[in-house]
Amino acid sequence: MPHREDPCAAIREEFSALLDDELGPARRAEVEAHLSGCAACLRELDAMKRVSDLYATLPPVAAPADFETRVRAAVQPPSNVVPWSRRRGVALFTFAVAAAAGLVLVALPGLLERNAANAPDRMQTARQDSADGAGREADAAEDKVEEATAKPAELWGYAATPAMENAPVAAAESGFDQNTAKPPVPSAGGVVMPRESKTVALSEAVPAPSASSPMATVESGDFGSLRPEPERAQIADDEARENRIDTMPPPAAVAAAPPAPPAPPALAPMPAPARMAKGAPARVDEAKRSDKNGLGKTKELADKKREAPADWQVADRRFVLIDGRWLQGGEIPAGTKPKALQATSREFKRLVREFPLIEQLATASLPVVFSVGDQWYELKPKKS
Amino acid sequence: MQQNHHGAAPAVLLREVREQADAGLVESSMRGDPDAFDELVRRYMDRVYHVIYRFVGNHEDAMDLAQEVFVRAYQGLSAFRGQAQVYTWLFSIAANVARNRLRDRSRKGRDQGVSLDGLAEEAPAIAAAHASTHSNPRDAASAQELHAALEDCLATLPEGFRLAFCLRTFDGMRYEQIAETLGCPPGTVKSRLNEARKRLHACVQGKGVL
Numbered sequence: 001m002p003h004r005e006d007p008c009a010a011i012r013e014e015f016s017a018l019l020d021d022e023l024g025p026a027r028r029a030e031v032e033a034h035l036s037g038c039a040a041c042l043r044e045l046d047a048m049k050r051v052s053d054l055y056a057t058l059p060p061v062a063a064p065a066d067f068e069t070r071v072r073a074a075v076q077p078p079s080n081v082v083p084w085s086r087r088r089g090v091a092l093f094t095f096a097v098a099a100a101a102g103l104v105l106v107a108l109p110g111l112l113e114r115n116a117a118n119a120p121d122r123m124q125t126a127r128q129d130s131a132d133g134a135g136r137e138a139d140a141a142e143d144k145v146e147e148a149t150a151k152p153a154e155l156w157g158y159a160a161t162p163a164m165e166n167a168p169v170a171a172a173e174s175g176f177d178q179n180t181a182k183p184p185v186p187s188a189g190g191v192v193m194p195r196e197s198k199t200v201a202l203s204e205a206v207p208a209p210s211a212s213s214p215m216a217t218v219e220s221g222d223f224g225s226l227r228p229e230p231e232r233a234q235i236a237d238d239e240a241r242e243n244r245i246d247t248m249p250p251p252a253a254v255a256a257a258p259p260a261p262p263a264p265p266a267l268a269p270m271p272a273p274a275r276m277a278k279g280a281p282a283r284v285d286e287a288k289r290s291d292k293n294g295l296g297k298t299k300e301l302a303d304k305k306r307e308a309p310a311d312w313q314v315a316d317r318r319f320v321l322i323d324g325r326w327l328q329g330g331e332i333p334a335g336t337k338p339k340a341l342q343a344t345s346r347e348f349k350r351l352v353r354e355f356p357l358i359e360q361l362a363t364a365s366l367p368v369v370f371s372v373g374d375q376w377y378e379l380k381p382k383k384s
Numbered sequence: 385m386q387q388n389h390h391g392a393a394p395a396v397l398l399r400e401v402r403e404q405a406d407a408g409l410v411e412s413s414m415r416g417d418p419d420a421f422d423e424l425v426r427r428y429m430d431r432v433y434h435v436i437y438r439f440v441g442n443h444e445d446a447m448d449l450a451q452e453v454f455v456r457a458y459q460g461l462s463a464f465r466g467q468a469q470v471y472t473w474l475f476s477i478a479a480n481v482a483r484n485r486l487r488d489r490s491r492k493g494r495d496q497g498v499s500l501d502g503l504a505e506e507a508p509a510i511a512a513a514h515a516s517t518h519s520n521p522r523d524a525a526s527a528q529e530l531h532a533a534l535e536d537c538l539a540t541l542p543e544g545f546r547l548a549f550c551l552r553t554f555d556g557m558r559y560e561q562i563a564e565t566l567g568c569p570p571g572t573v574k575s576r577l578n579e580a581r582k583r584l585h586a587c588v589q590g591k592g593v594l
Contacts, residue, residue, distance in 0.1 A: 016578040020552065022559045050594060051585040055534060055553050061443075063433035063450060070451055071425050072418075075458040 007034070008041050015048050338378035345381065406470035414461045421461075425454050428471060431555055432478050438550045439482045441539050449485055453478045468564060475555070475565045479547055486543055530593055537587035545580035548573050 011034045017023045018031055035042050406427070412420030432453055437446035456477050464473060538546060547566060551557045559577075563570040588594050 013575065013578055016581055017559070017574050020559070020577070022574065047585050047589075047594070048581045051581055051588055052553070054530070054588065054593070055538070055549075055584070058438070058531060058534060058554075060430075060554075061434050061437045061446075062430035064447060067429050067433070067447075067450065068422065068425050071429075071454045071458075072422060074451060074455045075421070 008038060011035070011038070011041055012044055015045050018045070019049055019052055340378055340380045342380055348379075348381065407466055410461060410464055410466075410470055413458070414464075421458060424457075424470070428474055429454070431471070432474060435475065435550050435555050436478055436482050438538065438554050439546060440485060441535060445485055445489075449478070449481050452481050456481070469561070472561055472564045475551065475557075476567065479551075479566055482547070483543055533588060533591040533593045537584050537591070540587055541580055541583060545576050545583070548576040549580040549584070552577055 011031055014023060014027065014031050018028065023031065035045065406424070409420045409424045409427075413424065429450065433446055433450040436449050436453070437443065440446055440449065453474060457474055460477075464470075468476070538549070541549065544566075548562055551562045551565060552559075557565070559570045559573045562573045566573070585594065
């Protein structure tokens, strides 16, 4: 007979039921009577309760915003809804970004420099006001970047898509103001990168008016600015949902941002400082919160995003709105060694499709580095 | 406790009303009312997703599996006779698809090192760590470590224990409902939960969390 030799064993088998209030009154009384005289069982019950309480602290995780749409599409085909398999990269990075600190693309401002010709007039004017010397260096840098072509196809084993080919133009249309972006600067105290020589090549390729930062980066909530408008809006809905449900944090760097940015003239009203601290404009947040069904209000969300100013300069930090998220110029902490994040060529293609700026970095043989929380990652090809 | 005029506690009455409403949605769906099925999805998608996510431990699989649950439910509407509650029926589908995915994954084996999926798996812990309650980076880091440890330990449980634990802990199911969902006696649920908690305690303690 079980437990004949150990009276505690039979009692301990009831501990979960006791904690979950699943014991009948009689059995409960028996167990409690035993516990009143058995310190060992009491300790074990306490341990079990503590571990149960710990797991109860894990935050709830809800379905993505477009879940209902996808189920509907799956049970009532045909539909023009984008298959989930095409969106995995988006979901992955969106989640990671919303989760912690945003993505950091090494030397993105430098890459975007070459797209200046298509930037809005306001940015053009500002660029003309900038130092001529820097402009000439930028031209030289552009030439160097463009020399490094077609490398990613060999590295990652894919053929460039039309979307990839259009990426530079689209990047310029995204409203990134290169003129005020913090440029990458080579430095002896710079970040130790796995592909250090390539990083140095980038640094050489970009003008360096300031020697304060070892490596220019852009912290962002998203790589992408180049997706078609409907899909961007849908992705923004995902992000809104995930932000709400997972109690997503403010990106660390943005959270440390200064108070309310000054309002550029002739632009939409500024978001509240609190919203800024959370890495997204209040207007967008509000639209996202109200967008429970995901479909009907995507246009409204997109419209609201367009109303927001394209960039802010706040206390020597510059924020740029791309695809509904605020990117911030920043630095990779000295001595950071990113963990290799392996991706197959298929995964890489998917990421490039969603975040074409990756294509630009890869084309220039530059490392794609970003952070999630305190951990830094570098996207690398997975060896088969 | 306050009683209504039928003598039932209000909470119980609400649950019964909800179950009747669920059954009505299933009937309407079977008659071809797409709005009814949409409502069923809206009603349960978050609960199903949460349990599946905790069971498989990553968003990519959770998304695929939760979607599959509702697709299978839709395809199996005609087979639903009302013997079970709608939500235990949905969760029994969820348990099946999640178990199958886990077995497929273990057959294929997993890559060493960090992968894209691996990053997604890390993100929830980080998200939790940076929740609004942790204004101090040290607190956030500590919460991150805690959640990562909890998720790691949960992943070590055998699937039967893990399923029972997830249904109980993350959806608050009663033992009888878990038994119905998993197709096993309530006594089995009790012993699985007991064993699951013992193992989790040992694992979490081994990681220095407790």
